[in-house]
């Protein structure tokens with residue numbers, strides 16, 4: 418069991434197709450105790466249906482737009498776990514109108530919202546939870562290739578993911594003092610509620626699967642496998658990195 422005696426948080430999950438849920442299930446299957454987050458009461462009901470009656474799971478509610486909820490989460494972690502050995506940040510948000518058409522038309526409000534929820538939230542989460550993150554723990558956040566390439570319709574979310582990846586590098590320096598690793602995992606396109614907010618998702622998925630070096634399908638389970646590695650001591654020398662899980666699509670040129 419790669420994750421025996423480890424305990425951690427996966428924030429957040431919407432339904433069984435969420436990348437976060439695949440990560441939570443894989444971590445639990447490898448022996449970890451996993452607290453699975455939902456953004457609000459309504460989504461918490463759905464998350465509880467997934468975890469109900471299954472040992473090794475608990476649930477919590479956290480909305481990254483509310484700083485007081487991060488403080489409550491820290492107190493809850495202290496009460497129930499003492500400290501955590503891993504944190505998975507698997508959340509993003511942008512207004513639907515900012516995920517189609519021309520990037521140049523992004524409003525200030527839409528820009529700040531996307532950057533706040535999708536990038537700053539990782540910084541705020543690490544800062545609020547720092548006292549309850551165990552030494553040598555592993556933190557990971559989900560990004561996408563649109564951070565460094567102009568991907569049609571991804572628009573403001575690409576800018577948010579660039580900020581997230583940069584934040585990961587700075588956090589890895591700060592938290593590296595205590596042996597805590599911080600990495601980015603960058604999946605290729607996967608059909609989830611959030612991804613469907615980006616116009617033209619199914620075309621993106623088809624094109625990646627057609628062109629990527631590996632010809633086998635990939636999805637949330639492949640992402641989860643990489644996260645288990647990053648949570649485990651096998652990756653103890655790895656921090657500040659971007660690990661792509663996209664059948665190798667990102668290395669292609671013409």
Ligand SMILES: NC(=O)c1ccc[n+]([C@@H]2O[C@H](COP(=O)([O-])OP(=O)(O)OC[C@H]3O[C@@H](n4cnc5c(N)ncnc54)[C@H](O)[C@@H]3O)[C@@H](O)[C@H]2O)c1
Pocket residue numbers: 428429430431432434435436437455456460479480481482506507508509510534559560561603604605606607608609610611612
């Ligand atoms: N699906 C893909 O193709 C893909 C590819 C690369 C990266 N990602 C990233 O993976 C992560 C998970 O997304 P997913 O595809 O599993 O979709 P999802 O919709 O299942 O999960 C996104 C989660 O973000 C949460 N969220 C949104 N606003 C929030 C807020 N204010 N506070 C707290 N939580 C909030 C939602 O509640 C939801 O649980 C995201 O960071 C996404 O950008 C997804």
